Amino acid sequence: MGVLDGLTPLQNLRFKDDGLPTDTSFEQKRTEESVLAKFIPYAPNNKNKLPIDGIELNHRKHIAYLKRGLAGLGKWASVLDASKPWLVYWIFHSLDLLEVPFDDDLIARTVSTFTKWQLPTGGYGGGNDQLAHLATTYAAVNSLAIAGTKEAYDVLNRETLYQFLMSMKQPDGSFTMHKGGEIDIRGSYCALSVAALTNLLTPELTENCIEFICKAQTYEGGIGPYPGKEAHNGYTFCGLAAMEILGGMSRLNVDKLTGWCAGRQMGLEGGFQGRTNKLVDGCYSFWGAGDFPILKAELTRTAGPQEDYLFDREALQEYILLCCQAEYGGLIDKPGKSTDFYHTCYCLSGLSVAQHTIDFDDAMAQQLSATVDTSQGGYRSLLWFRKNEYVIVGDINNSLAACHPVHNITLRAARDMIHYFYDTQDLAL
């Protein structure tokens, strides 16, 4: 129902520190004051209350900011030299959510850039001549999916890509991020997302993956980076999305998981935090709210039809629209922070999740399982569809394109790529 049209005065939603103030509780209170300042003009008990219908997503400024990024980055961006495919993905996905068409020049640039960046040993690193990495490979495949043409899909060398994915795979079902690199749940998600989109989800790639993810669910109910580590929203999304690809959601403790995920939405701010007792941040609008379509699908399978996502969709939109839009374009973590493409991408992705109800077509999944080998779960990604239900806070033009809950590209981008690789290529290489 949102925070702004609720019956509780906003101030009463403030965090209570049990009379035991700490650095953490001071920071929480400071954050709440800065959020309240943004909400007050729209507060229900404000005599000169501004209408909520008038809250706008500033398309013009956000698109201009994103296009400046595509045109070229300044010297400051050298710190991101190991993340070039990520920058492309964050900008492309943001533009796609804002329904900005990609012209032929941009597609041609994309094809030549990703041809150049692809490593002879498979996959993508941060740019020219860098070691292949699962995260940048995920960003590259998603970018090519967003570009969405046959030429873009054909850039991918599936044979070397598969060899790279398999070379990251560990016997316990986990993945290292790169050769000699760290192991964590991001690796499981990045590898399986890429494989699901490109028809590379073989039994040898998926063996033991479910077991590893199960071990990373913590006593709190969320998922951590690695068994024994603290639950965090970034890794929880990765774990859930990977489980959805594997058809393994029922192997998690879904009740505890749902409770933990719902508990990450902040009472006053309406946005999400990354972990218990930490601050709201716009990027968790996706890593946090993005869990709920997958949870809704699993609860529907096990407990029957569900009324809605189990978070406050309006409160999240209010946070993003009022607290996360930077004055000169782009979106941010929280008031007072500066803009970047990562936060722009994940604030917009979260806004899309909060606006549209996306469901999994279980009847179709069962029908398909009679004819398709369901141990190879790539087809599952096709069965997510957009319901006509939506909840738009503010101006009706705030509506964004609908996101695929697993791959975080638009439903269109995911469908087209999956159709291409499943209709034209065999799983066996």
Ligand code: FPP
């Ligand atoms: C804690 O930072 C957060 C991390 C160390 C990483 C979180 C992981 C993701 C966002 C998922 C990445 C996903 C892919 C696909 C690569 P912090 O302590 O600064 O933040 P916090 O206070 O909000 O926890």
Ligand code: K
């Ligand atoms: K999450």
Ligand code: ZN
């Ligand atoms: Zn953030």
